[in-house]
Amino acid sequence: MTKILLLFLLIAGSLPARAALDPAQVRQLAAEDSSDKVAAIRQLTQTADPDAVRVLKAMAEDSLFLAGNQVVIIAGEQAFDATSGAAIKLPANPESPTVNNRIRGELANALAALKLFDPDPAVRLASAQKLQSSVSPEMAPLLARALAHESDAGIKALLTLAHAQANLGNADPAARLAAVKALAETSSPTIRSVLQPLTEKAGESDDKVRYEAIAAVKAIDNRLAIAENVGRAFSGLSLGSILLLGALGLAITYGVMGIINMAHGELLMVGAYATYGMQTLFRAYFPAAIDWYLPAAIPVAFFAAALVGVVMERTVIRWLYGRTLETLLATWGLSLVLIQAARVLFGAQNVEVANPSWMSGGIELLPNLILPWNRIIIVGFALFVLTLVWVLMNKTRLGMFVRAVTQNRAMAGCVGVPTARIDTLAFALGAGIAGLGGVALSQISNVGPDMGQGYIVDSFMVVVVGGVGQLAGAVWAALGLGIFSKLLEGWAGAVIAKISILVAIIIFIQKRPQGIFALKGRFVE
Amino acid sequence: MRKPLTIRIISSLDGKAWLALGLFLAIALVVVPLLNLTVPEDSAFHVSAYAITLIGKIMCYALVAVAMDLIWGYGGILSLGHGLFFALGGYAFGMYLMRQIGRDGSYQSELPDFMVFLDWKEIPWFWVGSDSFGWVALLVVAVPAIVAFVFGYFAFRSRIKGVYFSIITQALTYAAMLLFFRNETGFGGNNGFTDFKRVLGATITSPETRLVLFGLTAVLLATTLIFASWLVKSKFGRILTAIRDAESRVMFIGYNPLWYKLTIWVISAILCGIAGALYVPQVGIINPSEMSPANSIEIAIWVAVGGRGTLIGPIIGAFAVNLAKSWFTVSFPEYWLFFLGLLFIVVTLMLPQGLVGLWKKLLAKKGALA
Numbered sequence: 001m002t003k004i005l006l007l008f009l010l011i012a013g014s015l016p017a018r019a020a021l022d023p024a025q026v027r028q029l030a031a032e033d034s035s036d037k038v039a040a041i042r043q044l045t046q047t048a049d050p051d052a053v054r055v056l057k058a059m060a061e062d063s064l065f066l067a068g069n070q071v072v073i074i075a076g077e078q079a080f081d082a083t084s085g086a087a088i089k090l091p092a093n094p095e096s097p098t099v100n101n102r103i104r105g106e107l108a109n110a111l112a113a114l115k116l117f118d119p120d121p122a123v124r125l126a127s128a129q130k131l132q133s134s135v136s137p138e139m140a141p142l143l144a145r146a147l148a149h150e151s152d153a154g155i156k157a158l159l160t161l162a163h164a165q166a167n168l169g170n171a172d173p174a175a176r177l178a179a180v181k182a183l184a185e186t187s188s189p190t191i192r193s194v195l196q197p198l199t200e201k202a203g204e205s206d207d208k209v210r211y212e213a214i215a216a217v218k219a220i221d222n223r224l225a226i227a228e229n230v231g232r233a234f235s236g237l238s239l240g241s242i243l244l245l246g247a248l249g250l251a252i253t254y255g256v257m258g259i260i261n262m263a264h265g266e267l268l269m270v271g272a273y274a275t276y277g278m279q280t281l282f283r284a285y286f287p288a289a290i291d292w293y294l295p296a297a298i299p300v301a302f303f304a305a306a307l308v309g310v311v312m313e314r315t316v317i318r319w320l321y322g323r324t325l326e327t328l329l330a331t332w333g334l335s336l337v338l339i340q341a342a343r344v345l346f347g348a349q350n351v352e353v354a355n356p357s358w359m360s361g362g363i364e365l366l367p368n369l370i371l372p373w374n375r376i377i378i379v380g381f382a383l384f385v386l387t388l389v390w391v392l393m394n395k396t397r398l399g400m401f402v403r404a405v406t407q408n409r410a411m412a413g414c415v416g417v418p419t420a421r422i423d424t425l426a427f428a429l430g431a432g433i434a435g436l437g438g439v440a441l442s443q444i445s446n447v448g449p450d451m452g453q454g455y456i457v458d459s460f461m462v463v464v465v466g467g468v469g470q471l472a473g474a475v476w477a478a479l480g481l482g483i484f485s486k487l488l489e490g491w492a493g494a495v496i497a498k499i500s501i502l503v504a505i506i507i508f509i510q511k512r513p514q515g516i517f518a519l520k521g522r523f524v525e
Numbered sequence: 526m527r528k529p530l531t532i533r534i535i536s537s538l539d540g541k542a543w544l545a546l547g548l549f550l551a552i553a554l555v556v557v558p559l560l561n562l563t564v565p566e567d568s569a570f571h572v573s574a575y576a577i578t579l580i581g582k583i584m585c586y587a588l589v590a591v592a593m594d595l596i597w598g599y600g601g602i603l604s605l606g607h608g609l610f611f612a613l614g615g616y617a618f619g620m621y622l623m624r625q626i627g628r629d630g631s632y633q634s635e636l637p638d639f640m641v642f643l644d645w646k647e648i649p650w651f652w653v654g655s656d657s658f659g660w661v662a663l664l665v666v667a668v669p670a671i672v673a674f675v676f677g678y679f680a681f682r683s684r685i686k687g688v689y690f691s692i693i694t695q696a697l698t699y700a701a702m703l704l705f706f707r708n709e710t711g712f713g714g715n716n717g718f719t720d721f722k723r724v725l726g727a728t729i730t731s732p733e734t735r736l737v738l739f740g741l742t743a744v745l746l747a748t749t750l751i752f753a754s755w756l757v758k759s760k761f762g763r764i765l766t767a768i769r770d771a772e773s774r775v776m777f778i779g780y781n782p783l784w785y786k787l788t789i790w791v792i793s794a795i796l797c798g799i800a801g802a803l804y805v806p807q808v809g810i811i812n813p814s815e816m817s818p819a820n821s822i823e824i825a826i827w828v829a830v831g832g833r834g835t836l837i838g839p840i841i842g843a844f845a846v847n848l849a850k851s852w853f854t855v856s857f858p859e860y861w862l863f864f865l866g867l868l869f870i871v872v873t874l875m876l877p878q879g880l881v882g883l884w885k886k887l888l889a890k891k892g893a894l895a
Contacts, residue, residue, distance in 0.1 A: 260688055262822075319874055324688050325603050326873045329829060332822050333869025340862035457699050457818060460692050495703050502700035506676075506693050510683040 021051050023083045029059060030066040030097040037097075038106050042138055045110040048145055053114050055082050059099065060107040067091030113139055116146040121155065128158035132190065135162045137169030161186060165194055173206040180209055184216030187223040187366045195220070227369040232486050238375040240482025241382035242444070244475060245437035246455045247462035248389055251474040252430035254463050256406050257423065259317060260328040263335035264459060265452025267431045269342060270308050271301035271438020272447040276351050291356040294439070301435040308338070309431025313424045321423070335452065342449040350448035359443065378440050385436050390471060392429065402426045461505050537755040542837075546747050553743035558736045574732065577739050578807055583847045584742040585804040590827040590839035591749055592796035597825070598834035599757050600789050601769030602686065606694030607797055608821035609701050610669040614798025615811040616705075617668050619718035620652060621661035622729070622806060626722050638720070639713040649711045658725060665802040666795050673794030674787065681786045686772075695818045705813035717812025724806050735807070742803045746840070749796060753836050756792075765789055826865075829872050832879025841880055 021044070028040035041059075044052040058064040058073040064082065065072050071082040072091060079090045099107075115127035131139075143163040150156045160182060167179035180198065183191050198204040198213035246268060253261045261267075275297040282293035312334055320327045355374055362372035393399035401422045404412040413419045445451065462481060466473030481501060488497035528536075538546070557580075560572040589611055597603050623637040632641040636648060654660040676697060680690060708714040727734045756762050768775045768782045775782055805811045814820070823846075831842025846868065853861040876883055 260691075316870055316874065325691070326877075328603070328688070328691065329822075329825060330870050330873040332826075333866040333873070336862045336866030336869065340859075340866065343862075344859065453819070457696060461696060464689060464692055495707055499700045499704055502696045505696060507679075509685060509689065509693055510679050 021047070021049065021055065021083050026055060026071050026083050027069070029055070029064065029082075030071055030095075034100060034102055037103055041103070041106050041110050045113055046142055048114060048117050048142060050117075051085055053111070053117075054085065056107055056110055056114070058082070059097075060104070060111060062096065062099065065091070065094035065096055067094045109136075113142055116142075116159070117149070121152050124150070124152070125155050125158070128155050128162065131162040132158065132165075132188075135165045137166055140166040140170065161191065165191070168194065168198065173209055176204075176206065176209045177212055180212045180216050184212070184219050187220060187227060187368070189224065189368060192217060192220045192224070223366070224368060227366040230365070231369045231371075232490055233483060234371055235375070236483030236486035237479065238379055238482070239486055240479035241379045242437075242440065243458055243462050243482055244382050244478035245378075245385060245440050246434075246459040247466075247474050247478055248385060248471075249430040249432070249434035249437065250459050250463050251466070251471060252389070252393075252402075252433065253427055254460075255474075256402060257426055257430075258321070258324060259427070260324055260331065261430070262328055262332040262456060263312065263338060263452075264331075264430075264434055265454070265456040266335045266338035266342075267305045267308060267434035267452070268438040268441060268455055269338070269447075269449070269452040270305045271435030272353070272442040272451060273342060273346060273351075273438075274301035274304040274435065275439050275442040276346075276353050276447055279353055291358060294356050294359075294443075297439055298436065301439045302432040303435075305435025305438065306428040306432035309428040309434075310424055312431070313427040317427065318420070318423065335456075339449045339452070346449070348449060350446040350451075353442040353447050355443055374443050378444065381436075381440050385433060386471075386475065389433060393471065398422070398425055398429075402429075461502070465505055465508060533759070534751065534755045537758045538751065542754075546750070550743060550747055554740050557739065561736060562732060574735060577735055579851060581735070581739040581742050581807045582804060583844055584739075584746050585800045585807070586824075586827065586847055587840040587843040588742070588746050588749055588800035588803075589797050589824055590831070590843040591746075591753055591836060592793040592800070593824050593828050594833055594836055594839040595753055595756070595789055595796075596793040597828060598836075598839075599762060599765050599769065600786060602786065602790070603691045603825060604694045604793075605691045605818060605821045605825070606698035607793070607824050608816050608818075609694075609698040610673060610794040610797035611801040611804070612701075612705075612811065612813070612815040613669045613672060614665045614801030615805040615815065616712055616718070616801075617661055617664040617798070618802035619721075619805050619811045620655035620664075621658060622721040622724060623718050624652075624656040625724060625726075626720065629722050630720065637713070637718075639708075639716065640711075643708055651711065662802075665798050669794040669798035670791050673791045677787045677790040678783075681783045681790070695821065698816045698821055699818050702813045702816035702818075705816060713812070715813060717810060718805070719810040719812075721806065721809055729806055729809070738803065738807050742807070745799065745803065750836060750840070757836070761785065761788070823865075826869055826872070828879075830868065830876075830879055832876075832881030835879070835881045838879050838881035845880065 025040050025043055028036055031037055063074055065074055073080045073082050079088050081088050115123050118124050143166055147159045147163055164179040164182035167175050170176050195213050195217050204210040250264050253259050278297035278300055279293045282290050316330050359374045362370045364370045401417050404417055405419050405422050462477045466477030485497050485501050557572055560570055564571045593607055630638040632638055634641045704710055705712055706715050721729050765785050772782055827842040827846050828839040832838030853864055
């Protein structure tokens, strides 16, 4: 690769007459009139010659001087002829040409554009990206040359765009037409705003170009709208995943066992604090493997929350089976105790949980559509937890026992199912899954003593809409609520969307009091 | 022959209960004002302004607790959204109090300060008439009643009950809280209403005004108690209890539970609204946090602690929990939530009948021994 680049540079350097810079041009850099200087700078830029870069750089750094008729570069105690680059004797009293702000700006632009010929692809990429926002018609030939030399496909695409943008100001309608056609392929809001003036008579005199521009703006608008909707659907999907993670554990405790667990949000909190604890542990003892704290936190959070669940079930909940409203009050009490315990243990302030480095950034599908990694991973994680729950409930002995106890407790007991132990295990399972939800939440929102309260209403809505005791219902409800509320947010704002969703649920429950899927189990009257 | 209404109301409470009520009103209307106004502040018998505000506030809560007991204890419907009706009453009366500030606000404008802050030029349509006490008094009753009627009609018609009803009421108050937190709603956003100066022309913080509000609350609490005990002993109350215990059977006999539930639901909401309206001038602030689901759940615990289905129990519960709260939050601020949480657990596990049930049990044991 380096070899090719070197070769490439050699060719690039030798193509436009390798002979040293035109002395008259260099001399013009020190002209009295600013406009003359600007013209000289632009011409020198056109050559894209490494010597030109050197001279312009010297001028930008105030080390270009005029000694009689000769332009020299003075670096410390040494002097060079600006045109040939040959070392010369230090002149007696060099004069510095005036460099005002206008010239400085011009020099900065020129040097940025010349970076397109830098051997380092990263520098070229940065330069090409910078040009997307500031490209002037004069740069068109330069860009054309850079385009001809460019081998990297990504940079080439950027240069093509910049070149087309520069050509929009071309005097030749045919060139403008080609430029508009090239730009119509993009989906960037900046290019749309560049093309916008061309759609009006004042901005574009040639009819053909103007019609092409109108079509191009329309095409870009379409693509932008598609990207926006895809983005919205994705954020709905990720919100749905978060709701699902919050509600899955509840689907077991509330749906299957008939317990209103108002402390469910606090079990999420336990999972989130467990994640925080693992992060602290890794920072203190395994700083090299800090990125691995999150996978390590998954089992820890599960078992920490499950343990809290076992304690809750053994001490309080087991006395309240069948008295649903009482479980609501007692678990609310438990939630208050857990909140205060978190305040005492970790302080009332939110703690900071950082994303591991592999979760930062995102996939850029389109210029205005970036899917952040942490959201993608949460969607995947929700899928993982869902599979886990499904397998546990449908493919294991424990799941079979839980379903048996749900459907007919007395009969299950008669055939030897240890119903009390199954209750404990099922509750612990629901709690552990809440802990897993807490791991995911720690990556996208604040971790603090009050965090659970924010999710409890949402989680119950998912379970109620989905139909008590139905995993499939919880999935549909979570995704439906997530996507629906993101779509509403698009045109009504977050709060109004939330309120409309709650009202819609209230109305929905009128029509289907049992949720999307009717329940079968302990609740049936 | 049916006995006249007055007789029926009088006979709804026994002699001891009337004596207790009379004693309560005598203390609230005569003893407390005397101790507050005439006894010097350094005396041990002086009742401070703080105590009057605190007790007045708790009496408002007690009124809400009685309203909750009507719907939960006698109707079997656990509402987790009663804070909404309380806050609606409070906001309605708060509008009047905001208009009474007049030009004495920070911006010296006819408009309430928060509207000036939002750069509104005139009062929005739903504030029209809020400078009239009569109109606002009507709103205090009508707004919670209408909200409760609309919500209750649809909920009871489709026979939503039990846990579903509880959770939906929670969603309702949560949605309302989010709405009131917004500045655009026109109710002062998250700061709500505060900085009141006058009520009916009287300075709101003067000792006399405080005592009038205090006495008014006491009278209303007593009246509500009498009204509620008449209501639950009437035929209506007995059908309501029957619906609570076996709704299907009541339907088969030929009653439509919808109207019974709806009536008690609306009555309960109105009582909450009145309590809210009395609460705001005494405490001096109303904001959307009154509608938080946590506040509404706490109302249920007052009733559970005192003993539901007893009417007097919820009052005892409201006093016990709130006095404990003001003591705990001053003495052991760290432990209040622990205490409240344990209270929820202990009461549901060990005292299903609440304090009143415990008292009755102790009396029965004593009787058995004698």
